[in-house]
Amino acid sequence: MNIEEADIAVVGAGGGGAVLALALAQKGIKTIVLEQAPGPPSGLRGEILQPNGQRVLDQLGLLNKLPADSTRTVRRFHFCKVGGERLCTVDYGDLPPPYNRAVVTLPNVAHHAILSAIESEPSVSLRYRSAFTGLLRENGRVVGLTAKQGDDHVTVKARVVVGADGAFSKVREALQIPADLFLYPQGYLIALLDAAITLDEAKYFVGKRTILGLFPAAGDKVYAFYMIKTGSYEQVKERGLSSLRNAWIAIDPASEAIFNTLTDWKQTAFLPTGRVRTPTWVADGAVLIGDAAHAMNPHASQGRMQAMVDAMMLADLLPDCLTANDYSAGRLKEFETTRRPQVTMLQKLADEQVVYWNTANPVIACLRDRVFRTLDGNARLRYRVLSTTAGLRQSPPFGMLDRLMAAGLLPDPSADRVAAGGAQ
């Protein structure tokens, strides 16, 4: 059995683990990253870099290095009713520069940029085909881990083990941290289509138990996100491509030419959605980040961004822990205490959006559409929602009075007023 040593051992090189490894490498901290996949991901997934994620990539020196032919700036998102009626338009240009835009990338582009930057860092060793199998403990504290690397068993002694291994985290399980893992009854069929007609701005349709998002991507491509029942992907496929295209044409007749470019199921994938709540993210010598600690519904548009922000904050704390030789849960808790308020707020907000946006109930749908229309005419409330989705707010976008105003039950004397300097 191989025994290796590192300052930090990271399990999972996904959205959070890869950023953590690179940020630690840039601080010269010896890190081993174990990833069970055989190599960088290649599957289809929609990628929207929100302003807070752009800031992280900028801090890592990568934002301006993303290949221009794989990224697309999108400023305006139109929320519409099924059939086409526009309800509300959100403009990222209202946010403070320089991150006053959404960046839509082709699948895995940002992730590949992070992984290849890691490969050139001498203080980090990234191992694929390495699956976490258990924790090493001494006197009740975590002092490393075991893994299976191909056919070999590996032991890594580390001062801190980071579980960045996603919603079904095995590290969390080994730490015996109880998790409330909820799988939503709806997930997303995602497709990469051709922009047969120009689509410069994003469209997001809501109806009775219907959601379809169309986001322009680089290379004259368009991402479609279509909500379907979890477990129904095979049935959707059995009904055939034309049935799916027709369902989309009924939702947005203006985009028929785009939908007609869906000609192969290989252009599609199904992404399930889940939420994780845990009473703690830390133990003596170990910490959880990203989905392992707090997966959230994608309505927040923030799951991966929050994993990245976790990584940056932890990378700021860990050098102090190394200097002080203190890896106790109490010391690591600083990270959790700082991060938990925003994450909890986003989880709650996304769940509220599930109630209103995913609804099949006509009364709730009517209230939802009414709120969208109010937001369209209310710059203050619209900005609150936008800055939350952009990852710039720590506190909930609406208080009780704001909710009544959003529902159109109270007038808003400050409807035209947006706080100067953003993020309010």
Ligand SMILES: Cc1cc2nc3c(=O)[nH]c(=O)nc-3n(C[C@H](O)[C@H](O)[C@H](O)COP(=O)(O)OP(=O)(O)OC[C@H]3O[C@@H](n4cnc5c(N)ncnc54)[C@H](O)[C@@H]3O)c2cc1C
């Ligand atoms: C439909 C959908 C849309 C989404 N849209 C957005 C969006 O617009 N914006 C956004 O910010 N987020 C979005 N997300 C969320 C985002 O994908 C996740 O929140 C993000 O990937 C979490 O990063 P992570 O590093 O915590 O976990 P992951 O990215 O899941 O990475 C975990 C890694 O750990 C590895 N691993 C697991 N177990 C082991 C093991 N035992 N040993 C070694 N390695 C292991 C896995 O292979 C994986 O590489 C969306 C999610 C879904 C489902």
